[in-house]
Amino acid sequence: xxxxxxxxxxxxxxxxxxxxxxxxxxxxxxxxxxxxxxxxxxxxxxxxxxxxxxxxxxxxxxxxxxxxxxxxxxxxxxxxxxxxxxxxxxxxxxxxxxxxxxxxxxxxxxxxxxxxxxxxxxxxxxxxxxxxxxxxxxxxxxxxxxxxxxxxxxxxxxxxxxxxxxxxxxxxxxxxxxxxxxxxxxxxxxxxxxxxxxxxxxxxxxxxxxxxxxxxxxxxxxxxxxxxxxxxxxxxxxxxxxxxxxxxxxxxxxxxxxxxxxxxxxxxxxxxxxxxxxxxxxxxxxxxxxxxxxxxxxxxxxxxxxxxxxxxxxxxxxxxxxxxxxxxxxxxxxxxxxxxxxxxxxxxxxxxxxxxxxxxxxxxxxxxxxxxxxxxxxxxxxxxxxxxxxxxxxxxxxxxxxxxxxxxxxxxxxxxxxxxxxxxxxxxxxxxxxxxxxxxxxxxxxxxxxxxxxxxxxxxxxxxxxxxxxxxxxxxxxxxxxxxxxxxxxxx
Amino acid sequence: xxxxxxxxxxxxxxxxxxxxxxxxxxxxxxxxxxxxxxxxxxxxxxxxxxxxxxxxxxxxxxxxxxxxxxxxxxxxxxxxxxxxxxxxxxxxxxxxxxxxxxxxxxxxxxxxxxxxxxxxxxxxxxxxxxxxxxxxxxxxxxxxxxxxxxxxxxxxxxxxxxxxxxxxxxxxxxxxxxxxxxxxxxxxxxxxxxxxxxxxxxxxxxxxxxxxxxxxxxxxxxxxxxxxxxxxxxxxxxxxxxxxxxxxxxxxxxxxxxxxxxxxxxxxxxxxxxxxxxxxxxxxxxxxxxxxxxxxxxxxxxxxxxxxxxxxxxxxxxxxxxxxxxxxxxxxxxxxxxxxxxxxxxxxxxxxxxxxxxxxxxxxxxxxxxxxxxxxxxxxxxxxxxxxxxxxxxxxxxxxxxxxxxxxxxxxxxxxxxxxxxxxxxxxxxxxxxxxxxxxxxxxxxxx
Numbered sequence: 001x002x003x004x005x006x007x008x009x010x011x012x013x014x015x016x017x018x019x020x021x022x023x024x025x026x027x028x029x030x031x032x033x034x035x036x037x038x039x040x041x042x043x044x045x046x047x048x049x050x051x052x053x054x055x056x057x058x059x060x061x062x063x064x065x066x067x068x069x070x071x072x073x074x075x076x077x078x079x080x081x082x083x084x085x086x087x088x089x090x091x092x093x094x095x096x097x098x099x100x101x102x103x104x105x106x107x108x109x110x111x112x113x114x115x116x117x118x119x120x121x122x123x124x125x126x127x128x129x130x131x132x133x134x135x136x137x138x139x140x141x142x143x144x145x146x147x148x149x150x151x152x153x154x155x156x157x158x159x160x161x162x163x164x165x166x167x168x169x170x171x172x173x174x175x176x177x178x179x180x181x182x183x184x185x186x187x188x189x190x191x192x193x194x195x196x197x198x199x200x201x202x203x204x205x206x207x208x209x210x211x212x213x214x215x216x217x218x219x220x221x222x223x224x225x226x227x228x229x230x231x232x233x234x235x236x237x238x239x240x241x242x243x244x245x246x247x248x249x250x251x252x253x254x255x256x257x258x259x260x261x262x263x264x265x266x267x268x269x270x271x272x273x274x275x276x277x278x279x280x281x282x283x284x285x286x287x288x289x290x291x292x293x294x295x296x297x298x299x300x301x302x303x304x305x306x307x308x309x310x311x312x313x314x315x316x317x318x319x320x321x322x323x324x325x326x327x328x329x330x331x332x333x334x335x336x337x338x339x340x341x342x343x344x345x346x347x348x349x350x351x352x353x354x355x356x357x358x359x360x361x362x363x364x365x366x367x368x369x370x371x372x373x374x375x376x377x378x379x380x381x382x383x384x385x386x387x388x389x390x391x392x393x394x395x396x397x398x399x400x401x402x403x404x405x406x407x408x409x410x411x412x413x414x415x416x417x418x419x420x421x422x423x424x425x426x427x428x429x430x431x432x433x434x435x436x437x438x439x440x441x442x443x444x445x446x447x448x449x450x451x452x453x454x455x456x457x458x459x460x461x462x463x464x465x466x467x468x469x470x471x472x473x474x475x476x477x478x479x480x481x482x483x484x485x486x487x488x489x490x491x492x
Numbered sequence: 493x494x495x496x497x498x499x500x501x502x503x504x505x506x507x508x509x510x511x512x513x514x515x516x517x518x519x520x521x522x523x524x525x526x527x528x529x530x531x532x533x534x535x536x537x538x539x540x541x542x543x544x545x546x547x548x549x550x551x552x553x554x555x556x557x558x559x560x561x562x563x564x565x566x567x568x569x570x571x572x573x574x575x576x577x578x579x580x581x582x583x584x585x586x587x588x589x590x591x592x593x594x595x596x597x598x599x600x601x602x603x604x605x606x607x608x609x610x611x612x613x614x615x616x617x618x619x620x621x622x623x624x625x626x627x628x629x630x631x632x633x634x635x636x637x638x639x640x641x642x643x644x645x646x647x648x649x650x651x652x653x654x655x656x657x658x659x660x661x662x663x664x665x666x667x668x669x670x671x672x673x674x675x676x677x678x679x680x681x682x683x684x685x686x687x688x689x690x691x692x693x694x695x696x697x698x699x700x701x702x703x704x705x706x707x708x709x710x711x712x713x714x715x716x717x718x719x720x721x722x723x724x725x726x727x728x729x730x731x732x733x734x735x736x737x738x739x740x741x742x743x744x745x746x747x748x749x750x751x752x753x754x755x756x757x758x759x760x761x762x763x764x765x766x767x768x769x770x771x772x773x774x775x776x777x778x779x780x781x782x783x784x785x786x787x788x789x790x791x792x793x794x795x796x797x798x799x800x801x802x803x804x805x806x807x808x809x810x811x812x813x814x815x816x817x818x819x820x821x822x823x824x825x826x827x828x829x830x831x832x833x834x835x836x837x838x839x840x841x842x843x844x845x846x847x848x849x850x851x852x853x854x855x856x857x858x859x860x861x862x863x864x865x866x867x868x869x870x871x872x873x874x875x876x877x878x879x880x881x882x883x884x885x886x887x888x889x890x891x892x893x894x895x896x897x898x899x900x901x902x903x904x905x906x907x908x909x910x911x912x913x914x915x916x917x918x919x920x921x922x923x924x925x926x927x928x929x930x931x932x933x934x935x936x937x938x939x940x
Contacts (some may be wrong), residue, residue, distance in 0.1 A: 013798065017607050017837055021663035026578055027838035028574055030850055034927045038853040040741060045875050048712055050743045053614050056841040064837045068604070068830075075600030077588030081899040092495055093588055096540050102578070105551030113555055113901055114892070120553030121766045124501070134533050146626035146768065149822040160669055169669075184766060185810035185820035187638075191669035196817045232521040242882070261532075263519065268526045286590040287827030288601040289623070289787070293720045307665070329665035333567055333629035333658045333756070334767025340638030346547060350539030355493045357528075361515055362498045368518055372510035385518040398616045409596070418594055423811070440497035441506060469799055474596040475795040482792035482804040486619045486781060 014070040016490045018055050023119040055492060074473065075288075076417050082443045086389045086420035086432025086471065087180070087228055089258045089280035091359075094350065097283070097343040111334040112262075115319050121338065122318030126311045128345045130430040134252070134350075135356070136274050137267025137298035142306045144336040148255055149182040151275030151294025152222075156190040157328045157489055158222050158298060158305040159249050159273060165304075165326065166247070170219035174243075176205050178424045180253060183222045192219060199426060203229040203382040207238040214246050220273075224253040225266070228424040228432070229382055230367060230389035240270025249273065249302075251366075257281040259364055259388035262357025269381075272299045282344035293340035307331050362437035366444055370433055373448045376378050377455035381427050389434035393427050402458040402465050404429040409476065410457070412469040414450035493537075512920075555901060557764070561929040562901040564918020565879045566708070567628065567656050567734045567756060568764040569846075572924050577761045577834045581827055591787075595802045601826065602801035605789040608833040615739045616753040617746030618775035622786035623824040624832075628756025629659040631772030632702065632732045633666035634785045634819055635752040638776075639700035639728045640672050641783050641818065646699035646727075652677045652685040654707035656734055657909040662700075677701070678904045681874030683709040683881065687717045694725050702730035705745060706738050709872055709918065710855075710879030713749035725751055735759055736773065738877040741848035752776045760839075761831030771825035771832060782808060785819030815936075847923055850877040854930065855921040861934040862919070868937060871916050881906065888917065891920070891940050893930065898936050900929065 011428050020320035040049055059067075077083070083090035101107075105120055115122065129141040129183040145151035156173070163169045173187040176197045184194045195213055200206040204227065210407065221243050225233045233239070240250050252271040259279045260266070266274045279292035286292070298306070308327045309320035320335075351359065364387050371380065371390035408418035408431070420432040435444055457464055498506075507514060519527075520597075538546060543936035557570045565568075568601035581587060585600060592598030592605075595865055605623045612621035625631040634651050649667075653676050664674055675693070679688045685703050694701070701722050706712050715731070716841070722729045731745040745753040758770035776784060784807070810817040839847060855878040862882050863870045871881040888905045895902040903919035910916070921930070 006838045016603070016610075017584050018610065019835075022841075025844075026577070026840055026843045026846075028843045028847075028925055030572075030846055030923055031926075033850060033854055033923075035853055035857055037849055038856050040849060040852060043852060043856060043875055044742060045601045045712060048875075050739075053740075053841060055610075056614060056844070057837060058840040058842060059837060061574075064834060065576055065580065067837070068834055069583065072583035072585040072598035072600075073600065074603070075585035075589050076594075076597040076863060079583045079584035079588045083588075083590070084592070088590055089626075090588075090590060091871065094495055096543060098582065098652075100544060100547035100551075103547060103551035104556040104558055105554035107763040107765050108556035108558055108570070109554045109762050109766040110562055110901070111561065111568050112558065112564050112566060112904055117555035117560075117896075117901070118766065120550035123553070124550050131534060146630070146825075148820075149820045150630075151627060152703075154819055157665065157669065164738065171875075180822075181809075181811035181814050181817070182820050182822045185813070185817040186650035188815040189666075189670075189820050191940045192769065234521050234523060237523060237525060260522075263528055264522050264526045265528075282504055285587045285783075285827070287587050287825075288589045288598075288604075288830065289591040289826035290823040291626075291771075291828055293769075293939045326669070327703075329664055330658055331630070332768075333770070334658070335626050336767070337769035338825040339763075339769050342547075345585065346543060346915060349493075349535060349538045349546065350540070350543055350862045351493065352782060353532040353534045356532065356534070356539050358493055358496055362496055362577040364518060365503050365512065365515055366498070368512040370508045372512050385513065387518075387521070397852075407592070412594065412597055418596065434706075437496050437498065467598050472596055474798060474800050475601060477595045477794045477800045477802050478792045479595075479802050479804065481803045482790040483807075484582050485793040486620075486783075486805060488606075488788055488804075490607065 002381050017057055017067055018490050020057055020063060023058050025058050027059050027061040027064050028359050040069045049293050081415060082439055082447050083417040084419045084433045084435050085417065086434040087255055089434060089436055091283055091436040092438035093283055093285040094347060099348045100346050101339055101342040107341040109181055119318055119485045123310050124343060125346055126313050126318050127309055128341055129311060130299055131348050132276060132295055135261060136297040137265025138274055138299055140303040140306060141295055141297050142310060143295045143341055144307045144331055145294040145296060146332055147290060147292040148275060148277040148294045149186065150331060151296045152182055152186040152253065153189055154307060154331050155251055155273040155275055155296045156186050158302050159251060161305040161326065161328050162191050162302055163219050167408045171217045173219055174213060174221040176223055178227045179224060180255065183253060183488055204233050205232045205235060205239060207235045207242060210239050214242055214248065216223050216246055218248045219252045220249040222251040222253060224256060226256045226387040231382060232387055236269045255280060256388060259360055261352060261360040263360050273302060278340055278344040280481060283347045284343040291337050291340055293337040300380060359437040366435040366439065370435055370444060370448060377452050380452035391427050392431040394429035397458040402462050404431055406465040406468060407454055410454050410468040411450060413471040416450060424490050508756060513744060558902055560899050561925065563903045564901060564921045566918055568767060569735055569759045569922060570764055570924050571759050571787040571922050573763060573835065574838055576838060577831050581831050582836050589876060592803060595800065599800055602789050604830050604833060606791065606801050608829045611833055611836050612775050613892045615774045616667055618745030618753050619778040620781055621773065621775035622784055622788050623827040625774050625786055626770030626825060627770045627772045628732065628734055629662040630755060631660045631754035631774045635730045635754050636663050636667060638752060638783050638785060639730060640673060641698035642780060643728060646697045647671050648675055648697050649671045649699055650675050650677050650701045652679065652686055653680040654709060655704040656708045657682055659732060676868060682874045683711045684714055684874055687714060690721050692728060694721060698727045700730050702732060705731045705733055706877045707736065709881045710876035711872060711874040712742060719749045735878060737848055737851060740844040749814035750751060757832045761835030762828050769825055769828055771828035773808045786821050787824045800898065815928060850923040853927050858930045860923050861930060862937060865934060865938045878922060879918060882917050884915055886940050892939065894936050894940060898932055900933055903905045
C-alpha cells in the first residue's frame with residue numbers, strides 16, 4: 001500500500017460506534033447451557049422487563065476490533081514517545097508486569113473466596129505492605145485506596161480520627177500554595193477549613209510562616225515533598241517540629257516519591273501519613289487516566305485507624321484482620337485495586353534497592369539537565385538545583401504574545417507529548433517538565449532541541465505557534481463550546 | 493537495570509555538558525540528617541525469568557474460577573471476557589497514556605470515554621453519565637454526597653439494609669465527618685426494602701432514599717412503590733446496582749424516576765481480580781450536571797470544524813475549584829471503562845439480551861434444583877436475576893468443605909453481614925456456570 005493511502009486511513013475520521021448502523025450482527029458466542037431458555041416474562045414481575053435499548057450497536061468481532069484499533073491510533077502513550085508530564089511520572093511500564101498480572105490466580109480469584117484458597121494473593125499483599133513500609137519509612141500500610149486522591153482522603157480521615165480520639169477533631173488544615181488541587185478538596189471532604197500558606201522566594205515553605213499560623217485548631221499540614229516546583233522542602237524537619245509541638249500532624253502527598261527512593265524516607269522527616277501513587281512511582285500503567293492505586297503509609301500512632309481489613313501473617317499463613325475497632329471503615333469495596341498491586345509488587349522485586357535508588361538518582365539528574373539546557377531560552381522562576389522535575393514559564397515569550405499553551409501545542413508538531421502546563425499555580429504560565437529515569441539521553445536531547453527551536457520560533461514566527469498543532473489529525477479543539485453547550489453522549 | 497537506559501557515562505555526560513553540578517551538589521537541598529544511611533532492606537532484584545517463576549508460584553496458591561466452579565457473586569461476578577477485550581486494552585496507545593489533557597493527541601481515549609458515557613446512559617436510561625468512578629461502592633458514596641449538595645436543607649439519607657454491606661460501610665466512611673445522617677431502612681419478609689417503614693419515616697429532612705436494584709439478595713426491588721413515596725416528598729431517589737448485566741433485562745432506573753443511578757461495572761470486560769480494579773458507573777438527570785462528581789467528556793469541534801472530544805465542565809473539579817469542588821476525585825478508571833465499552837460493543841443489542849437471558853435461565857434452574865432438596869429452601873419469595881438466597885438448617889462449614897472436596901466454591905454465608913440471616917447462603921450463577929456444575933452442587937448439597 002502506498003504511504004499516501006496509509007496516511008489517508010490514519011487521518012480519516014472514525015465514526016462513533018453507534019453510527020455503524022444496525023447490522024444484525026453479534027460479536028460474541030456463548031456456550032450452549034443445555035437447558036431450554038426460560039421465558040423472562042415468567043420470572044420478572046410485570047412492568048419490570050425492559051424494552052429494546054434504542055441506539056445499541058450490532059457489530060461483529062472484526063468491526064469492534066477495527067473501531068478500537070483506529071481509536072488507539074489517535075492516541076499518544078509512553079510507548080509512543082517522550083511524555084514529560086510534570087508530577088505524573090510517566091515512566092515506562094514494564095511489559096512483564098502486564099503478563100504476570102494476568103495469571104489466572106490473580107485475575108480469576110473472587111474476593112470472597114475462602115482465605116485458605118487465597119493465600120498467594122494475601123501473601124502478595126502482605127509482602128507489598130512491607131516493601132512500601134520500608135521504602136517510605138512508615139511502618140503501617142493500607143493498600144485499599146484506588147488512587148492518589150483516594151489515598152489523600154483515607155489519610156486525612158485517619159488524621160481526623162486520631163484527633164477525635166485525642167479529644168478534639170480540630171478545624172483547620174494548612175495547605176501550601178504549591179499544593180495539588182486534590183489537597184484542599186480532600187480537606188473539605190473531611191470537614192476541615194483550608195488555611196493557605198505562601199511559599200517563599202526560594203519556592204519552599206518558610207518555617208516562620210508555619211509558626212505564625214500554627215495553633216491548636218490546626219489538624220495537619222498537607223505538603224508535597226519534593227513540592228510541585230520540583231524543590232525539596234528543605235525546612236521539613238523544622239516544619240515538622242513546629243506542627244508536632246502544637247499537636248498537629250504531617251500529611252505528605254507522595255505524588256513525587258520518584259525523586260526520593262533510596263535517597264530519603266518520608267518517615268524520617270517527621271511525616272505521619274503519606275500516600276504513594278503506584279501508577280507513578282512504581283510504574284503501573286496510567287491507562288488513559290486510571291485505574292491507579294494510592295496506598296497510605298502511616299506511623300504507629302495512626303495504625304489503629306487504618307481502613308479494614310489489613311493483611312496479617314500468622315506463622316506461615318495469611319489472613320484478613322477486620323478487628324480494628326477504631327478504623328475509619330472502608331473507603332471502597334473489597335481490598336483495593338489488587339491488579340495494580342500485583343504490577344507494583346513485580347516492579348519493586350525487579351528493581352531491588354539498587355534499582356530503585358538508581359531510578360530516583362537518574363530522574364533527578366535528567367531533570368536538572370533539562371533545566372540547565374533550557375534556562376537560557378525560557379524563564380526559570382527558581383534558579384537552583386531541582387529534584388525530579390523542573391518548572392519553567394512563558395515570561396520570556398510573552399512579549400511576542402506567545403503563551404505556554406502555544407508552546408505546548410507546538411511541541412506536538414515536533415512529536416512530543418507536552419509537559420504539564422499552568423500548574424503549579426504559583427508560577428504564571430508554568431511549564432512543568434518531568435523526564436523520569438526511563439528516557440534515554442537522546443530522547444531528552446531531542447526534546448530540548450525542540451524546546452529551543454520553539455523558543456526561536458516564538459521570536460521569528462510567533463503565529464506558527466499560535467496556530468499549532470498542524471501536523472496531527474486534530475487542530476485545537478474548542479473547549480469553550482464544549483462547556484457552553486455540553487454534549488456528553490451520542491444521540492441520533 | 494533494564495528499565496533505565498541511562499548508563500554511568502550518559503549521566504556523567506549530562507552533568508558535564510549542562511553543568512548541573514554533581515548529584516551530591518544537587519542533593520544538598522535534602523538535609524543530611526534525613527538522607528539514606530543504609531540500603532533499603534528489600535529482597536535482591538529478580539531477573540525476568542525468576543520474577544515470572546515467583547509470580548507463578550503466588551498465583552498458583554489461589555483458587556481460580558476457570559479450574560474451580562464458583563457460586564460466589566455479591567458484588568464481583570465471574571463473567572466470561574472475550575479475548576478481544578484484553579488484546580485491545582493492551583494497545584499501548586491506550587494503556588500507557590494518561591488523562592487526556594492534550595485533546596489533539598488523545599482523541600482515542602476521549603472518544604472511547606464519550607462512547608462509554610453513552611453506553612452508561614443507555615443501560616441506566618439516564619441523561620448523563622461521567623467517565624467512571626473507582627467502583628460501585630465509592631460511586632454510591634459520591635451519589636450520597638451529591639444528593640446532600642442538591643438538597644441543601646435536608647441532611648438525612650435513607651439507605652436500604654438490602655444494599656451491599658460494603659457499599660453501606662463505604663457510604664458511612666465518606667459521610668462520617670460531614671453534616672449527613674445515614675439512616676438504615678429495614679427489609680421485609682420478602683427481602684425487599686420495607687415500603688411501609690419508608691412511608692412512615694420519610695419527612696422533609698429526607699434528602700435521598702437509596703436502594704440497590706437488584707438488591708444484595710438478588711431481588712428486584714419494588715421501584716415503583718418507592719418512587720411513589722419519594723417523588724411527592726421531593727426526596728431524591730438513588731439506585732445502586734452491583735450486577736450491571738441485570739440492566740440488560742430489567743427496566744432501567746430512569747423509568748422509575750431515579751435521580752442518580754450508580755452501578756458497579758465489573759460485569760462487563762473486567763475480571764473479578766480479587767476485588768479490583770473495577771469501575772463505578774455514575775449517571776444522573778441533565779438538571780444535576782453541575783453537581784456531578786468526576787470527569788466528563790464532551791463533544792466539540794476543532795479549528796477546522798472537525799468533530800472531536802475534550803474533557804469538559806471542569807469548573808466542578810478539584811484542580812479549578814479546589815476546596816469548593818464537587819469531589820476530590822482526580823482520575824477515573826479509564827482502562828476499566830474501555831474494557832467495559834469493548835465488551836458491550838461485542839455483545840451489542842442481541843448479545844446483551846442473550847447473556848442476560850442465559851444468566852437468568854441458569855439461575856432459575858439452580859434455584860429449582862436446590863430448593864427441591866430436603867433441608868434447603870428459598871429464603872425470600874421474590875423475583876431474582878442471577879443471585880438468590882437459600883436457607884438451610886445444616887452446618888454451613890461442613891457444606892462448604894464438602895463442596896470444596898468436589899472442587900466447587902459454594903455461595904456466600906450471609907451471617908457475618910446479617911446476623912439475623914444465620915443459615916442463609918447467597919448463590920450466584922453466570923453464563924460461565926455449567927449445567928454439570930449445578931447438578932454437582934445439588935448432588936453434594938443433597939448429601940449433606
